[in-house]
Amino acid sequence: MNVSTPAATAEHRATARRLLGEGRGGRRERAAAAVRAVLRDRRGAIGAVLLAVFTLMALLAPWLAPQDPKAAGSFSPDILDGPSGAHWLGTDENGRDLLSQLLLGAQDTMLVGFTAALVSSVIGTTVGIAAGYFGGWTDRVLNVLNDWFLVLPMIPVTVLAASLLGNRAADLPLGRTSVLILVIGLFGWAGTSRIVRAEVLSLKRRAFVERSVVLGAGRLRVIRTQILPNVMPLVLANAVVYVALAVLTESTLSYLGLGDPDRFSWGGMLQAAQDAGAMSSGAWGYFLAPGLGITLVVLGFSLLGHAIETRVDPRLREQR
Incomplete structure (x- = not known):
């Protein structure tokens, strides 16, 4: 019978820390190589x-915008004018400058896209790791929840939720924009959860994960140092x-009048352009600029x- 002595246990822990440190260094090198490979891809370079x-544009909008569309002096008698030297987009x-609205609208569009994707990724990653790593009843319960969210129709549900929560937006930091972020x-998150769960089921049987367990690493440490770093490329x-989907969903909700009326967004600009009859008035910059912005961001x-x-899926590389 083998009896672990304090010295042997300390040696095992030191070995585990050394191996985990080497793994982190290797992951950093692989991450840098992956970034270079993505940027060498023509699609990745164009997207970046x-x-x-x-x-x-979103970060510098307050300084790039020719005028503040909310200021009293921004209203002029020249309404629904086409592009000119004074107003590049009309x-x-x-009578407010459309270029200023487009630049400021980029802030809300990008903010909702990035933040909603972050919320979705955190929830999906947490649920997927818990379901895949712990298994048993945890996996069964979370799978039922995941399947329920997967079958929900995205646009009708978000429209309903944004409508119900919109009246309570006054207490939130960003008003209705906060509601859009939370709803989207x-x-x-269900798609991310399904992908992460499948990857975790494969990872937890790998030799390096089993080695960490044998060396005395607890479940949370294994998840933090071995599982999570290896699922992050997929996430x-x-x-x-998902940011592209979030941008489209935010634009749709704003176009339907569920955005924040006190903030500019590209979907809100499209709604205002339609209500004002911009297309028949020849103010093509009113609807073309935000529509093109949404298209290029997506x-x-x-x-x-x-x-x-x-880059992260070898099967896709083989098909190229």
Whole structure:
């Protein structure tokens, strides 16, 4: 019979810490190599450039915008004008500069997209790891919950939820924008959970995970140091693609009048352009600019997401 002595236990723990440290260093190198590979992919490079442009547009919007559309002096008698030297994209039905609205609208669109994807990824990753790693009744209960969220129709459910919660938005930091973030994030995690669970079921049988358990690492430590880092590439790829869906959903909800009326968004601009009859008035910048912005943002996230998926899934690389 083998009896573990304190010295042997300490040696095992030191070995485990050394192996985990080496694993973290190797993961950093692999992550850097993966980023370079994604950027070498034409789709990934185009997507990264598009997202960099729109992210900078959102961050620098207060300084790039020619005027503050909410200021009293921003209203002029030139309503629904086409592009001109004074107003590059024209003016709206109140005579306000459309370029300023487009730049400020990028803030809400990108904020909702990134934040909703973060909420969705955190919930989906947590549920997927818990279901795959612990198994048993935990897996069965979480699978039922996951399947229920998977079959929910995204747009009708988010429209209903945003309508019901919109009246309580006044107490939230970003008003109705906070409601859109929560609704889109809370109803979009099931796909991430399913992918993470399948990967965890494979990972927990791998030799390096079993070795960590034998060396005395607890469940939470194994999850934090072995499981989570290895599922993060899949989570990242899925999150990037989900940002595109979140942007589309936010634009749809804003277009339907469920956005924050005190903030500018591209979906809200499209709704205002339709209500003002911009298309028949020749103010094409009113509807074309936000529509093109939504299209390019979604295209950028989709291209980058597919490039990351190609990198993390060997089967997709073989098909190229």
